[in-house]
Amino acid sequence: xxxxxxxxxxxxxxxxxKIARYVLKKAVELGWDAELIDVRDYLLCHxxxxxxxxxxxxxxxxxxxxxxxxxxxxxxxxSYPGELKILLDTIYDEYEGLPVGIITVSVVTGGTRLxxxxxxxxxxxxxxxxxxxxxxxxxxxxxxxxxxxxxxVERVERLFRTLEKYAKALKQIxxxxxxxxxEKKERL
Numbered sequence: 171x172x173x174x175x176x177x178x179x180x181x182x183x184x185x186x187x188k189i190a191r192y193v194l195k196k197a198v199e200l201g202w203d204a205e206l207i208d209v210r211d212y213l214l215c216h217x218x219x220x221x222x223x224x225x226x227x228x229x230x231x232x233x234x235x236x237x238x239x240x241x242x243x244x245x246x247x248x249s250y251p252g253e254l255k256i257l258l259d260t261i262y263d264e265y266e267g268l269p270v271g272i273i274t275v276s277v278v279t280g281g282t283r284l285x286x287x288x289x290x291x292x293x294x295x296x297x298x299x300x301x302x303x304x305x306x307x308x309x310x311x312x313x314x315x316x317x318x319x320x321x322x323v324e325r326v327e328r329l330f331r332t333l334e335k336y337a338k339a340l341k342q343i344x345x346x347x348x349x350x351x352x353e354k355k356e357r358l
Contacts, residue, residue: 171337172203173330174236178243178254180210185308186275190242192315193273193326197240200330207232209253214260226260233264234348237337238271239297240329245276245284250291258291263351266296267343269336271329273303280304300336301329 175197177190190206197204212225222230233239243250272288274281281304292299303325311317 171237171334172235173197173238174205174207174232175240176207178209179251180253186244188308188312189275189305193242196326209257212257214256230261230264238269238333240271242273245281248283249287250284266347267340268297269300269333270297271301271333275305277307280306301332303329
């Protein structure tokens with residue numbers, strides 16, 4: 171199973187990066203073929219889905235490989251970072267049939283408002299949000315590379331078990347979507 175972990179902030183001093191790296195490490199430990207997609211590597215100033223740039227094509231290729239997605243993002247002003255929105259908006263059809271786990275980060279709320287926003291956006295992209303983990307106060311929670319609270323370890327592991335179940339169930343849909351996208355590309 172292949173999972174792409176989208177780390178959704180380019181802000182300097184990103185505290186949520188500890189969580190993104192932990193999630194990547196945990197995915198590999200659980201047997202996933204995992205890759206981190208950092209929005210810093212795709213800093214686009216605007217969306218233009220109809221004119222494909224090399225960055226967009228590279229991102230599109232990574233999404234087309236995925237059996238599941240995990241989005242890790244901090245809550246900014248009750249929603250998600252603009253650079254994540256721009257990255258997600260660069261493609262559309264390629265997301266169909268992907269189960270998505272959402273991991274939010276916020277000192278006070280854990281990212282509950284962000285979670286609601288990303289669930290809604292995921293459904294619009296025809297992904298299926300199936301699991302989530304809210305991380306509170308990263309500074310106090312993480313000791314080196316691991317969360318100091320075992321409950322977070324279990325929550326992340328449960329997220330991956332749930333993603334795997336849905337990835338298997340949605341495989342036929344993803345394959346059909348990808349076949350149709352390839353046929354459409356060949357006709358152009």
